[in-house]
Amino acid sequence: MSTIEQFNKHVMPTYGRYDVVMESGEKRVATDENGKKFIDFGSGIGTNSLGFCDEKWVEAVCNQVKTIQHTSNYYYTKIQADFASKLCEMTGYSKMFFGNSGAEANECAIKLARKYSFDKYGKGRHTIITLVNSFHGRTLATLSATGQEVFHNYFFPFVEGFTNVVANDIDDLMAKLDDTVCAVMVEFVQGEGGVIPLEKAFVEKIFEECPKRDILVIADEVQTGAGRTGKFLASEHFGVKPDITTMAKGIAGGLPIGICLANEKCCDVLSPSTHGSTFGGNPICCAGGLAVLNQLSETGFMEDVAKKGDYLREKLLEIDEVEGVDGLGMMIGIRLKTKKAGELCKACLEEGLLALTAKDKLRLLPPLNISYEEIDAGIEILNQLMK
Numbered sequence: 001m002s003t004i005e006q007f008n009k010h011v012m013p014t015y016g017r018y019d020v021v022m023e024s025g026e027k028r029v030a031t032d033e034n035g036k037k038f039i040d041f042g043s044g045i046g047t048n049s050l051g052f053c054d055e056k057w058v059e060a061v062c063n064q065v066k067t068i069q070h071t072s073n074y075y076y077t078k079i080q081a082d083f084a085s086k087l088c089e090m091t092g093y094s095k096m097f098f099g100n101s102g103a104e105a106n107e108c109a110i111k112l113a114r115k116y117s118f119d120k121y122g123k124g125r126h127t128i129i130t131l132v133n134s135f136h137g138r139t140l141a142t143l144s145a146t147g148q149e150v151f152h153n154y155f156f157p158f159v160e161g162f163t164n165v166v167a168n169d170i171d172d173l174m175a176k177l178d179d180t181v182c183a184v185m186v187e188f189v190q191g192e193g194g195v196i197p198l199e200k201a202f203v204e205k206i207f208e209e210c211p212k213r214d215i216l217v218i219a220d221e222v223q224t225g226a227g228r229t230g231k232f233l234a235s236e237h238f239g240v241k242p243d244i245t246t247m248a249k250g251i252a253g254g255l256p257i258g259i260c261l262a263n264e265k266c267c268d269v270l271s272p273s274t275h276g277s278t279f280g281g282n283p284i285c286c287a288g289g290l291a292v293l294n295q296l297s298e299t300g301f302m303e304d305v306a307k308k309g310d311y312l313r314e315k316l317l318e319i320d321e322v323e324g325v326d327g328l329g330m331m332i333g334i335r336l337k338t339k340k341a342g343e344l345c346k347a348c349l350e351e352g353l354l355a356l357t358a359k360d361k362l363r364l365l366p367p368l369n370i371s372y373e374e375i376d377a378g379i380e381i382l383n384q385l386m387k
């Protein structure tokens with residue numbers, strides 16, 4: 001039996017997968033079971049931020065495996081403390097919570113916001129405003145938060161208390177900011193929704209109105225965070241400081257971690273036994289995460305990401321088939337003139353390039369440390385396919 005047959009016989013068919021069995025990876029190149037090589041313009045889904053098996057990351061992870069792989073959250077470990085203090089130092093947040101995925105990071109943010117409001121105002125002030133076309137995860141609460149009707153199927157009843165506002169529609173926002181609202185939750189660049197950045201005026205309005213009413217602002221930076229947009233957090237592009245920021249995807253270089261950061265105002269809301277996670281803060285993931293944070297805070301690293309993002313954009317815009325390029329930094333959505341994104345993505349795979357799609361766009365999330373040679377090689381494949 002082939003790997004694919006064996007897999008499909010025993011694993012639930014929740015993903016539409018390509019017929020490729022990946023076997024290994026080095027730097028920004030993956031190799032499948034037949035030895036075919038692929039340049040990586042997807043980083044998993046923005047997770048392998050330092051490419052495959054980065055040397056320092058491997059060393060940090062292996063050392064941790066050999067030291068202590070896990071202990072319950074009834075005890076402390078130094079690697080968790082080191083990771084948390086480094087992340088708080090890099091972001092300016094006071095405290096963080098450890099989960100294992102983006103959805104869990106957002107679940108924590110949702111619970112935190114509701115308890116913050118309950119503690120101060122009692123029941124009834126629990127609504128969380130999210131944006132139409134957003135994506136916040138696959139658990140019941142985060143699906144309910146997700147502002148796309150296609151996700152609100154099959155699993156009824158959904159979690160109550162979410163209202164959607166049209167992105168960049170200030171009138172819609174103002175109309176829905178009533179006295180049942182405890183938080184507004186946004187992605188600065190809607191990722192799954194099509195790599196669409198929010199407009200500055202809309203973001204500014206949120207940050208002007210919410211503090212007046214003691215409504216918390218939650219930024220879902222699961223995809224945009226950890227350097228993806230050319231800044232450590234996408235909020236830096238907008239010059240704002242959300243009360244809560246969630247992170248996951250790229251922050252541990254391909255290991256599962258989910259983080260909910262909170263500022264001074266709300267960092268002690270989730271008191272003992274109000275929230276938790278058995279695996280949350282796994283030491284191996286923290287070691288991988290710390291290795292990522294250390295590299296991202298090296299002088300010039302973020303500037304390089306921004307420059308490579310500009311370079312990619314410039315090269316892409318030279319291709320005739322490209323209608324436009326959306327996104328920020330190395331979070332890129334390509335609008336196509338005639339081609340279908342799904343078909344193009346599949347053709348890329350056949351030609352040895354890993355890419356992604358987001359709605360009707362081809363989406364690129366290359367590893368942050370990709371080289372210019374690798375970018376050029378990937379662009380050449382895109383060039384050929386879009387002729």
Ligand SMILES: *Cc1c(COP(=O)(O)O)cnc(C)c1O
Nearest residue numbers: 101102103135136137191222223
């Ligand atoms: C991927 C993603 C999530 C969900 O993360 P998981 O790790 O799959 O649970 C949530 N929010 C955004 C913005 C994402 O891109």
